[in-house]
Amino acid sequence: MTTHAPYPIGTPGQPWGAAEKSDWRARQTRQRSYETDVLHEIERLSPRFDVVQYGQLDYSPETYPLFAFKSREWRDELPCALVTGGVHGYETSGVHGALQFVDAQASRYQGRVNLVVVPCVSPWAYERIHRWNPLALDPNRSFRDDSPAPESAALIALIAPLRGRFLVHIDLHETTDTDESEFRPALAARDGVESVPSEIPDGFYVVDDSDNPQPAFQQAVISAVAKVTHIAAADAKGEIIDSPMIAQGVIEYSMKPLGLCAGITGARYTTTTEVYPDSPRATPAQCNAAQVAAVCAGLDFALAHPHG
Template sequence: MTAQYTYSIGTPGTPWSESEKQQWYENQVIKRSYLNEVVVHIDSLRPEFNVEQYGTLEYNAGRYPLYVISTKEFNAQKPTVLITGGVHGYETSGVQGALRFAMQYATDYQDDFNLLIAPCISPWGYETINRWNPMAIDPNRSFVPQSLSPEAAQIMAYVSKLGMSITAHIDLHETTDTDNSEFRPALSARDGIFQDNWQIPDGFYTVGDAQNPQETFQRAVIESVEKVTHIALPDEAGKLIGSTMTQHGVINYALKDLGLCAGFSNASYTTTTEVYPDSVNATPEECILAQVAAVTGALNYLREQKL
């Protein structure tokens, strides 16, 4: 038996029943405040932007309103850019990076773009520092029709209802040491299927769409972030988290096939950012700034293309 199956809940090799999922849920503890760390900043943006509640999550732990921040005057002639954070609530810089961009930089781009910013898609995950939602579902494998994740379903429904084409979608994430110490062992236990640990990359990288990689767009994001923090290098096999690097700091996934957030919007340009907050060479603030640099790098590239 490997360490992957050493988990406190369930029987190795047997998928969890609802009983084990409930046991897992009961072990989760609120560790920080969505209201005090996220909503208060969203509210501060009301004078300059539209702030709309697009949904609500009703859980035993509480009621979580879901918000999107957008430019006040949408113009059909401008490209629309979707920025999402906190799909995995434990990935702090994704949430705070989206907020930091909205608070400090979004006004610089609203003349050129319609901006849609959903900074925290999984607020319960943010409060409990968790990858999953209370039903032990990973929202970032749930951007599919008839999604079982209300976090994924509600943002998809909101974007669909807008009825507009999304030019670019930037989804902000982290890869952390807890991926190996907690979340992949939990995944092994939940599904009863062995999960290899991956080598956690030290540094920033992006995940493009294997069906639409947009290599120069990815490169622009990397070059922007490289001014703020270091870019992850490949392992001995030339890979990051088991995937072959296609260029410096970039790997590709089949976004739609995997039900990943960046794939649901059908955007022409997509990127999923990944920073490593546990690096001895980076600080929490540096990780936030890296997320901001990824967004501004993407927008600067799109502006230069005169889309």
């Protein structure tokens, strides 16, 4: 069986301890600015929306305030919708797609749905272009009670008062070449297991919830994004990232048991988008536009079919 080369941290077959995690953390370098890229945009958009600080991450010597946009004309009789980006900080179009949606499209939904948009759940990872937080934890496997990831715990606390009121949750992600070259090998090394190569799909796809499948909703998202960028095809085994493709560009995960962000609201309609920014057939602008198209298509479908 083909495997990855040994990861440079730790001993093969042995899970990381505190020393290995410290070594890993010391290797992470700041490559871009959350303040410049995200906080300045939030400030620019703040005259048009309610902006709430829902937490702060204290990773000495750095601190990261966490912000969400909310509809200014909030009406309790309306359903709620959650849009999240940057759960994995390295997935750039998730962050900038969320901000672009707020800037260009959110006003279309005024008076129809109460919006909550969290553009960057994991700012430390955004700055370091990484999947994990500094504790070597994946926030997108940590959305559960008593979460060990502060990023996940803060988001859960933000939406807790609204549980039961969400109609839709769209979580914006990317699948990148570095998933295969760095992040999966790092995960295997951290957990002391063998790293087995997989295949990165070329194109956009979505992840439905196997415990609450909504195929028509997912197809509406796929159809809208197909006008912006190409949709991923299945591999020779009929799979996308080792999961069966159940419809064009659609796979399923069990959201809540896996601790995934898209499982936190209990919404009727949920999806995790996956843009492929490393494709020679896609530009950064297309990737952002694909995320915006996914959000709009998801909201439009949910509002047109609020009861399924």
